Amino acid sequence: MRIAVAGGTGRIGALVVERLLARGDEVVLLTRSEGVDLVTGEGLDERMPGVEALIDVTNPPISDIASAERTFTAITENLIAAEMKAGVRHHVALSIAALRHVKGNPHYYGKRAQEKAVRAGAMPYTIVPATQFHDFPAMIAGWQVIDGVAHVPPLLVQPIAPADVADVLVDVVAGEPQGMHRDVAGPRTEDAVDMARRTRAARGEHGPLLATWRGAALGLEFAGEVLLPAADALIAPTTFEEWLAAEAV
């Protein structure tokens, strides 16, 4: 099958592309580095002839709630318009589990706008909501470093291996459009501060790390069990320990 991957050079995108190629699919990359700006639509239509399905794993730069909503909406509307012209049959979007429970964070506003645009569009779709990735806590430890101390909010998460997310996306895109897919999550709940410490240690990064909500990039709206997946979630196999041993470095 000829499948377009919007954001196919990113963290999840590269894993998706690897799997599609291994399965024998033909891949069309839609990224700025490949000459396609999905916010403006520049370069998009030329890439679409023959595309049968599309996976959107973009993560555009945003600065605030308004820019997040504008950017994710523009990308989705441009993709859907190009898909309609090209006769694509299935639009798959990667989203975030528990999205509707978290207010206040610009990225989450952007992702809600993305979901809204997908639902409002004319393309048959599947939205796949995944929990935080196993490398997410170490990533947020790099967002707020004050006087050499990384500030990490004590999130309760049920994280998933990026490779497991990619497996689900390539399965889903080959099937029929499902509308809203059930949450996709890893097998265990984890403490994000512990995950960040252990990931940094595995990478040889031994700087101080403070568990705090104060000044943290993700505020108190992320506290409690708000990020945990729904009870009927599809549970992916790879634990944080297994990912840490195999892939963290």
Ligand SMILES: NC(=O)c1ccc[n+]([C@@H]2O[C@H](COP(=O)([O-])OP(=O)(O)OC[C@H]3O[C@@H](n4cnc5c(N)ncnc54)[C@H](OP(=O)(O)O)[C@@H]3O)[C@@H](O)[C@H]2O)c1
């Ligand atoms: N991290 C998590 O824990 C988590 C959990 C659940 C869901 N997600 C979702 O996963 C998605 C992918 O995240 P990621 O970490 O894999 O992203 P990433 O590594 O930052 O990659 C982003 C991709 O988007 C492309 N892109 C950005 N702006 C673009 C534009 N204007 N036009 C075309 N392409 C553009 C980038 O390529 P260029 O720079 O070349 O354009 C790149 O290929 C996000 O939407 C996020 O919400 C993440």
